[in-house]
Amino acid sequence: MNINFSFKCKTCNEITNARVGLSNRDVQPFKFSCQSCGSPIELNLTQTSFESINGAEVLEETLEFDEKTSFVDLHLDFPVSFAKYQMGLTPFMRAIQRIGFENYAAHNHRLNALNQLYRLSPELRQIINQYSKNIELFSRLCESKFGVKVKSTSPQDINAALYMVIAKVFFAFAMPNDNAEAVEKYSKITMQLSEKNKNALDNFIKEIIDTGFLKNIQEDCLEIYPKLLEAELPMRPALFLDFDANYQKELVAFRVSTDDFQMYKDLYKDISEIMSRQLVLVAGINNLIHRGNHNEFKEIGKHTPASLHDYADVAFGLKISFLDDSWYVIDDGVADNQLRNSIAHYKAEYDDITQLITYFPRKEGIKQEKSEQMYFIDFMRKILISYREMHRLHQLIKCLFNYYFFIYKK
Numbered sequence: 272m273n274i275n276f277s278f279k280c281k282t283c284n285e286i287t288n289a290r291v292g293l294s295n296r297d298v299q300p301f302k303f304s305c306q307s308c309g310s311p312i313e314l315n316l317t318q319t320s321f322e323s324i325n326g327a328e329v330l331e332e333t334l335e336f337d338e339k340t341s342f343v344d345l346h347l348d349f350p351v352s353f354a355k356y357q358m359g360l361t362p363f364m365r366a367i368q369r370i371g372f373e374n375y376a377a378h379n380h381r382l383n384a385l386n387q388l389y390r391l392s393p394e395l396r397q398i399i400n401q402y403s404k405n406i407e408l409f410s411r412l413c414e415s416k417f418g419v420k421v422k423s424t425s426p427q428d429i430n431a432a433l434y435m436v437i438a439k440v441f442f443a444f445a446m447p448n449d450n451a452e453a454v455e456k457y458s459k460i461t462m463q464l465s466e467k468n469k470n471a472l473d474n475f476i477k478e479i480i481d482t483g484f485l486k487n488i489q490e491d492c493l494e495i496y497p498k499l500l501e502a503e504l505p506m507r508p509a510l511f512l513d514f515d516a517n518y519q520k521e522l523v524a525f526r527v528s529t530d531d532f533q534m535y536k537d538l539y540k541d542i543s544e545i546m547s548r549q550l551v552l553v554a555g556i557n558n559l560i561h562r563g564n565h566n567e568f569k570e571i572g573k574h575t576p577a578s579l580h581d582y583a584d585v586a587f588g589l590k591i592s593f594l595d596d597s598w599y600v601i602d603d604g605v606a607d608n609q610l611r612n613s614i615a616h617y618k619a620e621y622d623d624i625t626q627l628i629t630y631f632p633r634k635e636g637i638k639q640e641k642s643e644q645m646y647f648i649d650f651m652r653k654i655l656i657s658y659r660e661m662h663r664l665h666q667l668i669k670c671l672f673n674y675y676f677f678i679y680k681k
């Protein structure tokens with residue numbers, strides 16, 4: 272269903288026509304900018320009623336939707352065009368045209384899950400907070416909130432419950448089979464390594480357990496999940512792009528109908544930093560596979576890390592270059608060092624009207640001339656893809672813990 276109305280910006284008095292496509296979510300908070308002055312406008316709807324508008328007032332009479340009047344198309348579930356009004360070509364219709372009905376059904380299936388799951392984000396936060404503190408409370412929450420029974424207070428059963436809860440909540444953000452394939456691969460590799468040289472593998476496990484590295488990085492990963500669930504609204508159009516074969520062929524402007532770039536900069540930065548540390552585990556295993564010692568990197572000159580400990584301090588962008596013939600391949604788009612550095616060093620600007628992010632990746636002193644651009648939706652897509660890589664590597668952490676619980680000789 273769509274509703275059409277006209278509103279007047281409270282800041283500049285510009286009149287805009289709006290067409291809002293409704294989602295199946297109970298509460299629908301839209302955020303966008305006045306196309307004339309850029310002031311933020313917030314619109315709150317439910318599936319059946321108009322709740323409130325901030326930054327603008329709705330006109331009693333809806334004006335004619337013509338070429339002259341400013342226009343916004345809005346829908347929470349899809350990328351939305353910035354194009355001029357065309358009767359009948361609603362966000363929903365445009366979305367169907369891009370991906371077809373079958374894919375739409377798959378997208379909709381995940382959205383329906385999110386419509387329920389988003390409410391559980393406080394409970395998820397509690398579970399993650401209690402995981403390392405209060406086992407009894409943790410177990411009670413797992414069972415009462417997510418229907419996951421914790422078999423015993425042993426670390427392996429606590430871990431199993433934790434990962435069951437995560438799997439239940441976050442399938443909506445995943446590609447089908449992604450995790451099962453990752454886990455199978457990790458189990459196979461650890462088995463092979465343990466058959467070939469169990470001592471070497473155990474030395475690696477000993478180091479990452481004794482130093483607290485594995486535990487710390489697990490805790491850092493866990494902090495991302497509630498944040499991702501809370502980003503569920505602007506993630507919806509990014510999830511849609513899983514099905515859009517034409518995406519990435521060209522830079523097309525799509526609107527995200529809620530929130531903005533500033534709110535998610537830190538999430539992207541945090542995920543990137545975690546991935547950078549997760550690579551330490553990938554490198555340790557890579558060294559075991561090729562040289563039978565987790566500390567031994569392929570000799571490539573004076574910058575070769577002397578140990579895994581050394582490698583941990585190597586910059587993210589360089590880390591991949593020390594993974595010779597790697598058993599684990601990281602998606603090209605994930606390690607976007609330029610974007611990450613620009614965001615980390617405040618060299619990124621955001622245009623609220625066009626949703627275009629301009630960032631300055633090169634070191635150029637104060638001039639900041641050479642820039643790169645992407646839309647907010649592309650940025651949310653980056654977060655999603657990075658999250659998936661982080662999540663996939665988090666499964667490795669789970670597998671290494673399981674190796675420690677069940678196979679490692681203490």
Ligand SMILES: [Zn+2]
Nearest residue numbers: 280283305308
């Ligand atoms: Zn305005």
